[in-house]
Amino acid sequence: MWFGKRRAEARLSSELRYHLDKLTEEYAASGMSPEAARLRARQEFGGIEQVKEDCRDIRGRWLEDLIKDVRYAARGLRRSPGFLAVAVLSLALGIGANTSIFSLINAVMLRSLPVREPDRLVLITRLRDEGKPASVSYPLFHHFRASLRSISVSAAHRTSSPTIVIDGSDEVAEADLVSGDYFSMLGVEPSVGRLLDAADDVLAPESPAAVISHRYWQRRFAGNSDAIGKRFTIGDKFLTIVGVTPPSFVGVRPGRTPDLMLPLTPMLSQEEREEPTNNNLNMIARLKPGATVQQVNAEVQVSWDQFIRAVAAPLPEKDRARILRQRAKAFPAHNGVNPLQYDFSQPLFVLMGIVGLVLLLACANLSGLLLARAASRQREISIRLAIGACRGRLVRQFLAESLLLAALGAVTGLCLSYWFSGVLVNMLADSGGLTLNVAPDWHVLAFTCATSVLACVLAGLAPGIHAVRGSLRPALKEARTVGHRRLGRSLVIAQLAVSMVLVVGAALFLETLVKLHRVERGMQTGGLLTFTVRSAEPYPAARGLAIRAALLERLSSLPGVEAASAAATLVIAGNLWVRKVQVQGYTYRPDEDETAALNVVSPRYFATMSTPLLLGRDFDPRDTTAGPKVAIVNERFARSFFGGESPVGRRLTSNDVTYEIVGVVADVKYRSLRDASPRQFYIPWTQREGEQPASYNYLLRAREGDPLRLGSSLERVVSEVDPSLRLGRWRSYAAIVDQTIVNERIMATLGGFFGLLALIIACLGIFGMMAFQVSRRINELGVRMALGAGRGDIVALVLREVTLMLIAGVVIGGACARAMSGLAGRMLFGVTPTDTGVFALAAVALGASALAAGWLPAHRASHIDPMTALRHE
C-alpha cells in the first residue's frame, strides 16, 4: 500500500514535469533564451503543487488522510501523557466491564452446543409457575415422543452423581442418564469404541453399557484403550464401558461436563419409570426438516392437554385444578438444557445495564477532557481554518484522536475483561462445579469493537464539532466561550446524573445484601460444620441406624465439638421437602394449601442449630423405632393449625403415619433466606418409616473459632466407625448459606464497585471542569479581588456553580433511577426500588464527593494574587 502510494506520487510528478518541459522546449524553439523560456513556461503552467493537490483529491485519499490523522493524533497524545493515561484508563474500564459482562452473557446464553446443527434442537418441557422450563416424567417423555409429528428424533436426559466402584476403589462420578437416541440426535460420533443406542436403552439388559467422556478417559485412565471393556458397579448394577465421546463433546448442559453417560431405562427405578408426575427428565428433540419451533409448540399444547387430563381424571376434584393448571412448551435449545440462562439472565441483564452506564459515564468524562483540550488548541484551529482547512477535515482529525484513544482503550479493556470475567466466573461458580467458557470468540470481539467505535463517536464528536464551529469570527469569540462552558457544564451534569443512577443501584443492592444477612434465620449458621458420608454399598435399615448413631456419638465426643447431630435436609440451602399433612381437629378451607415442610432429624438437632425450643420437649432416647411416633412443629405450624392453643399432645398424619406433637420450636428459614418460613414439622430419624430420606447431613457445632478446623479429624473418625464409610465434602454452614445468595452478593459487590467508580469518574470530571474554568477566568477573578471580593466570596462563586450542576445532576439522575430501579424489583429484598432513604443517601454521597472535588479548584482560585491574575494573558 505504501509502495503503491509512493509510485503514484512519482508518476504524478513525472507526468506534470513532462508537460512543463515540453512547454519550455516550445518557448525555447520560438527563440527565447532557455532562462526566459523556463520562466514563461512556469508562469503559464501555474502552481504545480496546486495541480497535484487537485489530482490527489480526485484519486481519493481518505485512507491516506486517516493514517495522517492518526499519526498526528498519536504525536499529540504523546505530548500529554497525563491526559492519555486518564482517557485510556477510563475507557478501558468502561469497555472492559462491558466486554466481561457480555462474555458471561455469551457463555451463558448465546454459545451454541458443539453438536451438529444446534439451531434445530428444541427443548420440550413442562413449565414452572413463573414460566421457566421445568422437567418431564418418563411416561410424559414417551407420550410426547409418540405424539409429536414435527420432530424427527428425541431424547431424554437427566443428571446424577452416583458412587461407582471401579477396579476395587470407589468414587463419585458425574453421570448423565440418556435415552437411546441421545447421541444420534446430537450427531456425535465416538472417538473410541461405540456410543449408546436404542439397543442399550432397554429395561433389563445383561450388563448395561456405559460411555465415558474424553476428559474422564484422560483423567481416570490416562487415555489408555484398555478402559474399553472395563466393568464397574453402581449400587447393585454391573456396567461395562463401551466407548468414549469426542473431546469437543461436553454434554447438553452448559457449565457441567459429565464423566459417564449411562442408558436411561435400566438406571431408573420402577417408580421413576411408571409414575406420570415424577418429573426429573429433560427432553430434547431435533426438528424435522422444514418444521419450526412454533409448529412443535402447537403440537405440544394438544399433546400435553391429552396427557394431563388423563393424569388428572382419577384424582379428587380439589387436586385436579392444581394439576390442570400446569402448562408445557417447546423452547429453542441451541444452547442445550440451560438452567443458568434462567438463573442468571436477570442479574446479567441488570449488570449489562450498569456497565453500559459506566461506559456512558466514561465517554462523558472523556468528552469533557477532549473539550478542554480543544479549547486550549483554539489558536491552532483558528489558524488552520484561516489558511483554508475545511471543517469536516478538522472534525475528522478530532475523531481520529478519539478513535486512537478508543482503540487503546479497547485493547486494554480486552485484557482487563479477560481477567475480570475470570473473577466473575469464580464468584458465580459453585466451588468448581461450574465450568463456563468465557474465552473471547467472535461474538465477544465484535461486541468490543462495536462498543469502542460507539465510545469513540460519543466522546469525540461533540467536542470536535464544537471546536471548529465559528472559530473564524472574532466577534463571536465571547459567545463561543459561553457555548463552551454550557457544553462543559452539560457534560458534568450528565456525569453526575449517571453517577446518581449507579449510586442508587449500588445502595439498593447493598441494602438487599445487608437485609438478607440480618434477616432472622431461626438458627446460628456461624460455627457450624456440615458434611455427608456415603457407604459403598447400602446397609439394611437397622444396621444403618446403628452405624449413624455410633458415628454421632463419636463426633460429639471429639475435642472442640459442642454438639453433633444429623438432618435429612439442610435448610437455607435451596432445598424444600414438603408433604401433605392432616391435622387432627382441623379442616382445610377448599383453596388452602395442604402441605407442610418436613425434616427428619437426629436428637440434639435443635441444640446443634441453636434453634430455641419454645414448648414441650426435644427428641430424646425415648423415641425409639418401636416407641410411639412423635413430631415437633414450628411456631408457624402451631399458629396456623391451632391458633393460640398449645399443640403439644395433638396429632398430625403424614404419609399414613400418625405422630403425636411433643414440642414447638422457633421458625427457621427453610428453602432460602428470602422465602418466609413455612409450616414445618420434624420427625426423629428413628421413626422415619413413612419418610425415606436418601441420606443424612451431619452437623457439628464448634465450641469456638473456625468450624473448618474440625474437618481434619473427620476422615479418621468416619473410617473408625465403619471401614466401608466414606467421608463426603465438608463445608462450613455459613458458606452454604452464602452460596444461596451468590447473585445478591455479586450484585452488591459489583454494584458497589461500579457505584464507587462512577463517583470517582464524576469527581474527576467536576475537578477537571472547574480547574479549567478557573484557569480561564483568572483575569475576571483578579478583577473581582481587586475590587474587594474576599476569599470566601471567590470560593462561594466557584462552589455555587458546582452546587447548581450538582442539583441538576441529582434531580435528573434521581428521576432516571426512579424510572429504572423497578427493573431490579424482584432481585431486591427488604427494600423497595423507590426507598426514600436510599435515594437520600445516594444524593448525600454524590453531593459530598462533588463538593470535595469542586473545593480544590475553588481553594486555588481564592489564593491567586490579584496582581498576577490581572497580568495573566
Next chain:
Amino acid sequence: MDTPKSDLLQGTLDVLILKIVALEPLHGYGIAQRIRQISLDVLQVQQGSLYPALHRLEKRGWLRAEWGEAETGREAKFYSLTRVGRKQLEAETANWDRLSEAVTLILRAAE
C-alpha cells in the same frame, strides 16, 4: 496577433478530452496542444484544470492510462479511450449538438 480567447464552458472540457483522445492515444501536453490547434487558438486549456480532469476521467473508467515512449524518447503518460468512454463520448456529443442548436436558435431569434 493574439486571437481572442474564450473560456471553456463549464463541463465541456471532459467531452473535448474524450474527443481528442478518441482520435489517438495522447499525453496531457499533447491533448492541450491539440485542443488549441483544432480550435484555432480560441480554446486554451489551463493545466490546473486539465490534469484533475484527466485523473477524474481515468477514475471514472472512461480513459485508460499507459506509460509509453513519446516522440522525443522520453517516458510519458498516454491516455486512450475505453469502451465505456466511447459510449460516453457519443452520448455527450449528441447532447452537445442538441444544446448548441437550441442555444443558436434562441440567439438568432433574439436578433
